[in-house]
Amino acid sequence: MMECETMLVELPGFVSGKLDPSSAAAVRAHLQTCAACRDELVPTQRLDKLLGEALPTIAPSPGFASTFANRLAAEIAAEEEAMAGGWTGWLLQPWLVGLAATAMLAFIMFGVLKSSNSPWSFDTSIPRIPSLSGGVARKSVGENPKIASNPPEKNKAVANNSVPSDVLQRPELFVDYSVIRDLDVLDSGMGDTESHAG
């Protein structure tokens, strides 16, 4: 048997015909036995009628339909334009353009960094110590005119990484190796020492 509290919740739906058959039957059965709930029925029915008949309604303004027709036409036109763009339109999407620009920039930077001539090169196999060969050679030439200045091909040898590796590990000894060899040739006694120091 339905309780009064439950029945009162079901009553608006019962009055407006919204209840399913089994719920409506339960409410009907309860109303037959409960006078207090029956007293609630009539006001609920009157309210239901008021809501259906007395609630204000309005009619749309005269331009309502035409305004919507224009908005719908604009929407359809915009969709058709987007579809007509096809792949071109798809490719020109802002996010895709940005992504392509970023990828291109990254590629360029990678190329620059990878380049052997770049001061920011990642190539660590040869330490880039400024060559002293030019200065030392010229000084040597001044002190001993017999010592020829390093020919360009020897400077190139240094630049091209033909300096012995033990010299490379000791930057304090980094002099033009080709000059030391020249001294060895000129004075074999001092040349041994200098060659050892070199």
Next chain:
Amino acid sequence: MQRVRGGDAAAFRELFAKYSEAVVNFAYRFVNSRSRAEEMAQDAFLQIYRARGRYEAKARFSTYLYRVVTNLCLNELRRFEYQGKTEPLEGRPLENGEEGSRELADTSLPEVEELLAGVETGARIKKVLDKLPPNQKSALLLSRVEGLSYQEVAECLEITESAVKSLIFRATKTLREELADLLR
């Protein structure tokens, strides 16, 4: 709506012609402005048109439509304070012994006054409705005024049927208390 999915814009215009006035009235009961109600009705239909590719005919189109409209109305209420603000009424309440008559309304007035006898009753009902919490008002209007079943109201509001019954019961209780003199 299936035809609309297939690209039939004329079919969509038919749906608009069939349901738009009811949608305008439904929105009007939330925002109390005809112009804003019309805008919201158009927004709802455009939203449905844009989403036509995802439409699935699981329920009646009206259920789907009112779900979109209800969400728009509830969002509008959250953004602005509409409660209690009704458009001003012209005319005065009938005094004792005075016979009522329907007068032609001033064109500057809301059309509610042109359309209904018992303007005062309708205005009182609207005033009480405006005081209801949005979810109670939505449930009551969808069920009693727009004619949706409890199951459809539940789909619109994304709640259970039991919750719908509870909302309508509370709304009805408030209306009965506020309009007790009209219900004797």
